[in-house]
Amino acid sequence: MTETHHPIVWLHHAGQHLGLVPTLGGSVAAWQADQPEGPVDLWRPWDGVTPDLYQLASFPMVPWSNRISGGGFTHDGRFHPMQNNRAGEPYPIHGDGWLQPWALTQPADDTLVMTLHSQVFQGNPHDYEAVQTFRLVDGGLDQHVQVRHLGAQPLPYGIGVHPWFPRTPATRISAPVQGVWLCGGDPMPVAHTTQFPPGWNLNEGVSAHGTLIDNGYTGWGGSARIEWPERGLQLTATMPDFERDGAAAQHYCLIYRPPQGPAFCFEPITQPIDAFHLPGQPGLRVLAQGEAFALNVQWRWGALPAGAR
Template sequence: MIGIGNIVALQHGAMTCRLAPDCGGSIASWTKQGAHGLINLFRPASFAAESSGSATDMACFPLVPFSNRIAGGRFTFQGRAVTLPPNLGFSHAIHGHGWTAPWTVDERSDRAARLSYHHPAGAWPWRYSAVQTIALDDDGLVMTLDLINESDSAMPAGLGLHPYFPKPPGTRVTTGLTGMWESDGNVLPRSRHPLPTRLDFPAGLAMDDSVILDHGFTGWNGQATVRWCGGVADGTSVSLLADGPFGHLIVYAPAGETFLCLEPVSHMTDAVNHPEEADAGVFVLAPGERLSGTVRFRVSSP
């Protein structure tokens, strides 16, 4: 747990995006003033969450240099055995390092900011830097992630974003997917299957209380839309448009919660331990090489 520190507020038209750089380079809230009141486009951090400084209670946080779990925090890469400490109360390493550390505000304007994070070699035996560029425009929010290998040997690499969306009754998600990883009791991939008929995301899936997910999906077309019905957000939608290495989608919709997560990521869960999977998604960065990706969050209002 780290302090939330200073808030950097970006403003453009009716939209406001509040950044918490000290809290894992997170976004604390993203809102738009609608005709009937303030609309939360991401689930906002509560006052208590802002006081605690936990990135998992924020509106969105970055995933570098990998997303989701590495089983037991252990893997071997090019003959080198790596053991990472577990985090978030799991027996696994999860979500990389960026979300647990403060980021530096390198540049900012009224509607954009550039944040950076520098990681020295340690248990993760490669030195790297990560950069987030976060900007508001007429259509919504644009986030670009860059990961640069600053060590003297090749490094396995991945990127992702972990946005939280409000999930009031009537929330519907539409996205193009073809397959799903079934998980074991540790939420690690066990077997891959075609997309179940009960999860008809391509046709638009009502995210009611019967839809409980913490799964990785394959065959993602790089687009997804969250649409709300009722309340001040009635008819409003946010569409994700991913460019770059984001070939996988994690959907997290836990039981009894009023949020859901649609996480664009570059690789499957525990990808470094699945070299047999042709589309596992692990990138290998040579010294000095960069991995980049952009996700656009487009807002549509009635």
């Protein structure tokens, strides 16, 4: 294993501990809550050694999330080529913000901010500024990711966050959704359906264990709940700008449930997988120079009701 020397910057507030790694993709090393038995990890913690971003607690996805097919995308009649950016991955994935160092500031005792100015990184077309704001509040974390387009020509943008959650044997995840994109031989979407495969219906709640899910859900209602019955603990996600940002018609989420391993992912995203090549480019926001948009998530943790244990 290759060692890394990226320092963790810690924020301690409201009975919680948040560790950020600005030099390693503007990522999160850990988010913990104080409990009588000691700190409990709400996101799967980084080991502090491996530089693989997939081993971090969370990382940002800007200026787009998930995969892009076709070697790039066309906008306003011009094709923009994009390079693959992860070993073993046949498509460009998760944007380029997670591949660059960010600058960190602390404007308040309860807040850390990371900022990135990315200018056509690795030949990508996007020239933008991204700002991540993390604020610890009583019972949770407010997470804000904003992207501002700096280039002269308008371009489509997307945002996502990629937290990893520890999974105990009884861990479950639930969320109001309307449909899901099915995939072919790889994770690229090939068909949309409102008939969920067995064990995939987030409306009913699904186990964090099982066969692979690596799929985007449509018509997300802007809330989600993760339950850890063995811990007597739950974590919820709420999108405070849900109605203003188009409600379910403009909200998407993604589940990554690998068959093995200690963690799974629930990802709030502003556009589905390969939106650049789907009809109408759903969820993507075309920004002119100076225009910005943001993704806001309110994470809240607390005791799991006794009847749900």
